[in-house]
Amino acid sequence: MNRIIYFPLVLLVFIASCNTQKKASKFRFDTPEAGTLVKKGESIPLKLVFPSEISSFDSVIYAIDGEVLARKTDSTPVSLDTEKAPFGSRTLSAKLYHGGEEQVAYSNIVVVPPSPKRYGFRVIQEYPHDPQAYTQGLEFDHQGILYESTGQQGRSSIRQVDYKTGKILKKTDLSPNSFGEGLSIVGDKLIQLTWQEKVGFVYDKNTLTKTAEFNYGRSSEGWGLCYDGKRLIKSDGSSRLYFLNKDTYVEEGFIEVYNDKGPMDSLNELEYIDGKIYANVYTKDIIVIINPDTGAIEGEINLIGIYPDKKESDNELNGIAYEREGKRLFITGKNWPKLYEIELVAR
Template sequence: MKKYNLLALISLNALVIGCGDGKKDHFSFDESKFEEKYTNTQSVSIALLNGDDKEIDSVAYFVNDKRVAGSKDLKAVSYPLSGAALGYQELVAKVYYGGNKEPEQVIGRIEVVSAVSPKLLKYTVVNTFPHDTTSFTEGLEFYRDTLLEGTGQYGASKLLKVDYKTGRILKESPLQSEYFGEGITVLGGKIYQLTYKEKTGFIYNADTWKLEKTFTYDRDIEGWGMTNDGNYIYQTDGSEKIWKMDPATQKMIGSVNVYSASDKVKQLNELQWVDGVMYANVWQKDLIAVIKADTGDVTGILDLSGLRTSLTYKQSEVLNGIAYNPKTKTFFVTGKNWDKLFEIRITE
């Protein structure tokens, strides 16, 4: 697959919106001033080119719809990125020239990556337990010392209560065949469960498993992983984004973009919250990314590919499923159709 740097993307995608008078566009961003990627410890130099040598009246500069600078000429302005969220920052310059009342707009973007270098983490296997190979694991979470598991696949999706020491299924509730089950989490005495492409979620009573509510996502996204911090729910959609949901209304109230020091981390899947940090499976990779919840910075990477050497079931799919047991302070991990569930301790 071809690789394109950011400057090429800006060159291809930057839009210059004129005044609606049918005239040619006169201004463009000076791309030579842009770096390929920034961190939020840097500043960006924003400057414009005046291809037709028009007489400038004034210029207003905006970053993500916030006015950040003004000028009477086209000299470069410096904008500090401290505090900027990770991800793309939309740049707009409104250029007033030749006495025109309506400005010409120049639109582009830059990308902010993490300034944190992730640590390579280690793990120790504490115990190995049997796991049901028919379970296409999508969500894993402890509730009152019992392991809950959400599974996927059309016609086979279930919510399960599992005796993790034996692998025996203690209770199960199947989803209707038109739903592909995804992540689960327990908050406020309720079990929340996502579906893949159906844009539908379910809320059950955590004790009786009675379905109390069906809700529709308020964003046009897929449902992947799920966790909570005791107050809010967080979910992934297969991109680099983690959404924050109000459990009372099921409305999205924020999000963070997840980045390493080099690039965005896409295909985030199953989630687990522990003390202000989120642990996320990266789909199609036997990796867990450790993510600072409030910023999206990846602070650590855990390679669990070594666990595959213990699997005997040939149809085992990708790693997926992270549960934290606060009593033992250990993690429980498995995968889709894996024959084993591993209790591990994570260290630096």
């Protein structure tokens, strides 16, 4: 009996020893580990584990996203400066050349921005809001008139509203099959998205008469929309924001949005304020402030508790509007009975 037990134990030790040697001899990255979060601007060491059977080699070529970073003939670490690296996952590779042969090791890092500034809020004023309005888009024109896009099939509309009284001044209903989403203003035009129909509508701002339609590009759905004075910016519920030509509505590029923990998904209603994109995050009582050039989230507004009677579903925060003349910020939500004018409070 002892012999039967003893033999497998020896065999297991032998196998484990072989596996350890095999692992130790593999050419690989020691640091960084795959998926390591790195704050943009930080420098990190790239350190390799070299095959144990190789005492010398011809060269090692280090690269990030396929672009050569360094060539070395020794095993000392290489320093990677991430100042110019875009946000997101960056692929690291090292090619080892020895005796006419090549071995390749891979790893990756996720470049993220610094922690965002934190803000709370103070309510300046409350105004009536249609509690039947499933708000999906909200925007003031340069004259201080509020426009609103509402959703839900059979209930979707685009409307002109007196924000002080909540009275609907003009309204155009969408077809029963359309689900209204984000809204923005370009000159005398209103641009409205639909959710999954992959089509957007163009209206005369004064009459709310539909004048044109356009199709989406790479973005799969329509969520939020804003205008920076040169191009439209569109969200589709992911971590991407798409840039659209203001005249043709063709998608011409996009950015990935990141905070210090990684990509920020579920970006929804948008507003462009003083060079930054404000976006609410679907199902959460927060608004993030995004740098449109880099995709970095530079600020986060905590709005928890602003509407204490909020229900669990179909009652989310989903309306951001900025009245530029008075530099006033307004928010509301789906089927909320109030429109809130708020002031940000730094934490």
